Amino acid sequence: MTRRTDWLARFTEEDMNDTFIKAYQDQIEAAKKAFTTSAGSGLEVPTAVREIAEKGLATCRENYAKLKGTADQVNAALEDTYTTASKGVAQYNAKVLEAVQSNVNSSFDYFNSLLTAKSLGEAVELSTGHARKQFEALTAQAKDLSAFAQKVAADSSEPLKSSVEKTIKPAA
Numbered sequence: 001m002t003r004r005t006d007w008l009a010r011f012t013e014e015d016m017n018d019t020f021i022k023a024y025q026d027q028i029e030a031a032k033k034a035f036t037t038s039a040g041s042g043l044e045v046p047t048a049v050r051e052i053a054e055k056g057l058a059t060c061r062e063n064y065a066k067l068k069g070t071a072d073q074v075n076a077a078l079e080d081t082y083t084t085a086s087k088g089v090a091q092y093n094a095k096v097l098e099a100v101q102s103n104v105n106s107s108f109d110y111f112n113s114l115l116t117a118k119s120l121g122e123a124v125e126l127s128t129g130h131a132r133k134q135f136e137a138l139t140a141q142a143k144d145l146s147a148f149a150q151k152v153a154a155d156s157s158e159p160l161k162s163s164v165e166k167t168i169k170p171a172a
Contacts, residue, residue: 020064024057077163081156088152095148099141106134 031053032045110130117123 020060021057024060028053073163073166077160080159084159085152085156088156092145092148092152095145099145102141103134103137106130106137 028045031049110126113126114123117126
């Protein structure tokens with residue numbers, strides 16, 4: 001079952017059709033009574049007025065069906081967008097955790113090698129090498145995460161974009 005927006009979720013299609021049709025029929029009945037009481041008993045609504053009312057009702061039904069179809073398409077697109085975005089965020093978080101784990105492991109390796117350094121010169125050399133490696137690693141990780149975030153954003157907006165294009169093209 002597709003999710004519907006709050007205003008549409010309160011009614012099923014059948015309820016909305018029934019409510020609309022009932023309200024329209026009540027208006028027709030009120031008009032019949034007005035014609036009957038004001039002009040005397042037995043006066044019926046002219047055929048031309050009845051035909052216009054029936055055509056109006058048919059047009060309203062068609063427009064409602066089109067509106068409902070469009071709303072269903074938008075809701076489906078929003079669901080697809082949300083699902084794609086959720087998966088993308090989960091993948092992004094996994095990449096961030098992977099980068100953090102890599103950085104922590106590198107730091108532990110650095111401290112282990114620093115503890116085994118035999119001279120101050122060797123410690124400085126290890127520190128300089130580690131700093132360079134970490135800078136390169138962080139730069140690469142930032143580029144990778146940035147590119148992945150852009151991909152997630154593009155992939156997430158695609159269902160909504162294609163839905164809008166499908167909706168606009170027939171209207172044009």
